[in-house]
Amino acid sequence: MNEPETLLSSPSEPSLDTSAQLSPDEQPASTATPFSPEMILEQLSAEKSSFPVLPGLIGALLGSIPGVLAWVILGQVGFIAGICGWLMIRGAIFGYTKLAGGIDRRGEILSTIVALMMPVASEYLGLAVSIYRNFHDSYGITVSDAISSVPLYLAEPDVLKGIILSLIIGYVLIAIGNIRINPKQKKAEPGQIPRL
Template sequence: MDHETNQSNLTPEEQAELNELLRNMQQRDQQQKDEPIFADHKSIPWLALLAAFLGTIPGIIIWAIVGSFGITWSLIGALIVAGALLAYSFACERTGGEAFESLYGFIGVIVVCLIAVYLGVHFAWAGMISSVFKDEGYPLSFGECAARLYELLGIMEIRGKFFWAVIKGYLFSVAGAVWLIGKFKK
């Protein structure tokens, strides 16, 4: 049905209300088109930090794979930092915010990088322990080792080595980030 047929069955008061409602809807639609994607600027840092975490996922995966062979490189830490920074900057740009306009954004990206490095080391050690248990004839999967890592580290009495690996991971990541920043400053 078209609007004229519907409106002819309405009283003049109802027609006026309907016209007012349609006008308000059109104004609201136009306002929504003119606003940035996220008008609530308080949500931008959280969305950007989520993007930063998503940007670290390739680095976490590479760290877990390479680290399960007992290898740690500063380049992987640089990859994690670069992924976080690029994804954060991109998300801020897309949502109408300024990348690193506040100290909170910068601190948030650092926290995201710390979590990502920890996860990379965690998954690398889960892979190593899973491999050791399979070699010994125990059917523990990677997922089971990852979920029960602290318990397994305690049983094997190597928690201290694990935490030392986490600290080394942070140091390697800082070295990689410094190298990365030096490359881009030139």
């Protein structure tokens, strides 16, 4: 009967439960399993690293420029330029993703805010271009004169009515462009923004 006791207390054999004898500060780093709280926290903190905001905003502004240009050009031709709202939101999200290296919830919100400001800027620029085209030859209006006279033309009810109609259509199409249609995107985990 002495033999089993000597086997258990023999110093040549390593003890199987050495981690129970160590304090939490002395635990070896290799004991963390993939499902341990430490590893889960490390993975979550690595996943929560956000993308840079300033390059993303610059990308959103640059990405929405094709929509702004299309809005101004279609407005000059006489079409309701609101269709370009979809192009603005898609371009803003694309630009944010490219320059920030990816997009998260904050990036999606910032891209949407940029896209919501662009129709107003587009209408303002479109009206300035119309003023310049109509009055440049007869009155010698410069580009800066045309831009500074836009608020005077916004006081006209007919002009304001056309701009409001175009903005409403543009904002509806921005909202439609912001909806995810791809079924794979609906199955994404909460907090994860799928790639476009």
